[in-house]
Structures are given as structure tokens and as C-alpha cells.
Amino acid sequence: MKLKTFVVNAVLAALYIAVTFLIQPFGFTNIQFRLSEIFNHMVVFNKKYFFGIIIGVFLSNLFFSPMVAYDLIFGVGQSAIALLITIISAKYIRSLWTRMALNTVVFTVSMCFIALELHLALHLPFLITWLTTAIGEFVVMAVGAPIMMAINKKIPFARMI
């Protein structure tokens, strides 16, 4: 890995946590509403942001989530799988908007992993939990797409790493 790539990813992970912390009260229950989830769209511009996002999720779950171990497995696992699906499919999709739409759908659907985690650990009903977490994720990712696109016009993400 190039030095600049991993340093950028490290600082991005810190930024992910800083943003997560600002809205922490909504981020760690079955109502998943983390603003920093919009960072997931960064892989649409450049796949090299993968590690920054994963470490951001990893550290925020490690230090700020009450269900550390489960969140590390299910939360990081969900992010990794969803990001990899987006990265692989991006090879066949040229439009950034289409990639973002797909990324939103992938993340929304993959909330089933989080619902499964909450079902196993807390015995919460799986389908209702999936629905509530998926709604939260969909809203953040859908609102986040135009935001990240607007930021990309000022800071070309693809060339920053």
C-alpha cells in the first residue's frame, strides 16, 4: 500500500469517528442513523477509500459502542461486504449516480446483518429490526449521495488518495 494512501485512509477514519460522535445518540441502537455512513459513498469515487471507512467503522464500534464485540463482527462485516459489492460492481457501471444508487441499495439490504446481530444478542424481532435499521440507513445514504456529489465538485475525491 502506498504511504499516502494509508495515511489518507487513517485520517479519513479519524474524520469518520469525529462525525459519528457528533450524532452518537442515534447511532448505536436499532435506529441506525449515523451521518458518517455517507462516507460509504467515497468508494464510488475511488476504491482505495475502502480501508479508511472500514477502520472508521471498526474504531467507532470498538470505542463507542456498548456492544463492542458483536458490532466489530457484524458491523465491520456488513460494511466490508457492502463496500466490496459496490467496488466490484463499479467495474461495470460508469455513471457515478448509478454507482451511488447501487451503493445505497446494497447498504440498505445488508442491514440484515445488523438486524441478525440484534436478533441474536437481544432477541429483537428480526424483520422489524431489519426494517427500522434499513430505513435509517436508506435515509442517510440517499440524502448523503447528493451531499457527497456536491463535495466531490469542490474536492475531487478520486484524485485525493
Next chain:
Amino acid sequence: MKLIIGQFVPGDSIIHRMDPRAKLITVFIFVFIVFLANNPWTYGFLLAFTVLGILVSKVPFSFIYRGLKPVLFIIIFTFILNALFTRQGDVLISAGWFQLTTAGLKQAIFISIRLLAIIVVTTLLTLTTSPIAITDGLETLLKPLKKWRFPVHEFALMMSIALRFIPTLMEETEKIMKAQMARGVDFSSGSLVKRGKAIIPLLVPLFVGAFKRAEDLAMAMEARGYRGDVGRTKFRLLKWHGRDTGLLSVLAVLTAALILMRG
């Protein structure tokens, strides 16, 4: 804004002095063995292990309570849900649709104990281990993944750099937020679209600042001849002691007790 990463409480208890690897292994095994408990005896063991952990760590109960506060609602919600939807056993209270049974109450208490034990034990890890020690521990534990070309060293270094920059970026975020609020930006009211638009002037300078910091740091590391983990020595060395083996032995005894006593 005061942010204590991981809520680390410095101390000199035996748990504080344990190797982070031993604590990480214990926490990860514990969250799985809790599922072995299925009767009052086994749940009693889990509870005893958790209380023992708190007492030995010498962490004040107020800190533990602070860790539990954000999830208190989930614990109560889980309790009610399990109490209401388990309809076996004798009926204790019945009023129309509402029915509380012995099995429901038992299940609700068990799940709440399980949840409490998981949260307290994992909170103890971050309360008694500094973030940098956790990073060091993780780097060592993940080393076998090197065989599959997983960039373990880079991963650990990224975590260390991220931990170093969290307070800086938090401060910067707060500064920018205040500056934007002084200009009349409202982050907390209005429709989702309005709130989304309000976030852009906050995120742009944050990203610009973050990329600038990353570039400066990369340049500084390059100038100092950073070459990855080749031939690198460590300032903080992890050392395995008898107490670490002791912790894993206690965990092994707990696991055996759970297996033998479960119904």
C-alpha cells in the same frame, strides 16, 4: 467538547496491568460463551464473573453505569419484549391481550442478564486498556493474517494515526460548526433536504483540512525514511505474564462450568 476515547480510566489494578491480548481474547470468547447459559445456575456464573471483573478492576460503579446508560432503554425494551412474547408456563398476570407468564418472566430476566454481562465485560476492556494498547494487542493478534497478505502493520498504524487525529478533528469539527452557526446555519431543524444542505458547508472544510493533514503527515514520514514494518523496532513491548494466563484459566473454568451446568 471533551472526548475520552474508549472511556479509558487509568489505574493500577491487576486488570489494568494485564496484557491487552489476554483481555481482547477474553472479551471475544466471553461474548460467545454467554450463549451457553440457559438456566439460573449458568446465568449466576455469568453474573458472578461480571461482578468479579468490576471488583478486581477497581473501576468505580459510576463509570460502569455511565457505559450502561445509553443502552438502558434497549435493556428495558428487550425485557418487555421477551416478557410479553413468551407465552409458556403458568400465567402470572392476565389482562385482555396482555399476559405475563412464568416462562416469559424467566426468559426476560435471562436475556437482560446476558445483555448486561456482555456490555459490562466489553466496557471493562475499554475502561482498563488504553486505546494505543488495544491497537498494539490487535496488531499482534492479527499477525497470522499476514500469511494471506493482509496488511496487518498498515492496519495497526492506520488505527494509531486515526486515534491520534480524532481529538484534533473533533476540535476542528466543533470550530467549523460554531463558525457556520455564527453565520446562521441551522443543523438541527428543518426538513431532511434542508439539513443535508446545511451539512455541506461543514463537511467541505473538514475534508479539505483532513486531506491537508494527511498530505503533510505522509510527506513528513517519507522525509524521515519510513519504510513500513521492515526492520522496525517497538517502543512499547507487550509482555505476557502469569496474570494473563490466570485470566484465560478463569475463562476456561467459566466455559467448563457453563457447559457442565447447562440444562
